[in-house]
């Protein structure tokens with residue numbers, strides 16, 4: 001568990017990109033034995049974006065990053081740190097961050113690496129970038145969450161294939177304008193829980209050379225963990241600072257399931273509209289979900305200067321994490 005605070009760095013701009021191809025629940029009902037009614041009732045998802053033949057994790061990441069750089073008004077040459085959070089990289093090696101660096105024309109002095117904490121990846125990457133900026137060794141960071149989840153799905157398994165989507169979101173971090181900045185972060189992971197949510201094959205393990213390269217999940221257990229862990233993270237970030245959930249202007253949670261989001265709202269005794277949700281249109285885009293939601297929230301006028309914003313996520317590992325940000 002890491003719990004950190006101290007800040008002179010803020011999110012200076014956001015951007016996102018999703019593939020053009022919209023796939024509705026009715027479209028999926030032609031592939032597997034499911035229905036729009038089941039998917040909407042259990043998850044809140046109406047449709048998702050899925051990669052077309054030309055879409056890659058790198059391409060989505062680079063598109064989101066360009067938009068974030070433009071939004072922040074920061075020259076790509078000023079980026080000295082690039083972290084891509086992803087569990088669906090284009091290649092095992094090199095890191096997607098290196099491919100994105102080339103796509104964006106970032107300088108050779110930029111440190112580039114990927115980070116995998118599954119759906120908690122963006123919050124882990126934000127915490128990491130913040131710590132590296134606070135060390136004084138870097139000044140402007142690009143933090144991207146990008147996924148091509150469609151590449152990791154078994155399209156005959158109705159219990160998983162209806163839940164996920166593809167996309168990317170990005171933020172630029174840099175010296176904070178007065179009154180804004182990251183306030184605190186908290187990360188953690190639960191040992192012995194990897195079997196609840198995993199892609200068993202495709203890695204180097206000699207134990208499972210022929211294991212499926214698709215997501216396997218025990219949905220009910222993950223659901224219960226998600227609600228408990230995200231509630232705890234929110235309280236751990238707020239309570240020591242004398243803050244109550246009602247002090248938060250907007251919660252931007254990982255977009256896995258609207259029922260999970262509503263359950264946290266009930267635990268924290270906050271109205272549903274205090275939570276930003278776009279899972280209905282994108283499904284679960286894993287590490288991309290929070291920055292994609294953050295970008296949409298900003299464009300919808302839901303993020304005002306000085307607001308306290310809470311980002312909170314859970315994912316495979318099982319991992320969890322949160323970040324409290326003064327916008």
Ligand code: ACO
Pocket residue numbers: 033034035038039042043118119120158159160162197217219220222223226256257284286314315316
């Ligand atoms: N369409 C129709 N029926 C279905 C479907 C489907 N797509 N999927 C499952 N069912 C059936 C099941 O087979 C089961 O049938 P049965 O009762 O005859 O056995 C029934 O629906 C109920 O299934 P449950 O699994 O009990 O449904 P539940 O209400 O738990 O909802 C869900 C399942 C949506 C997966 C839920 O448990 C959930 O959202 N869990 C959290 C998952 C999650 O957030 N994962 C995040 C991943 S994060 C990362 O790091 C990648």
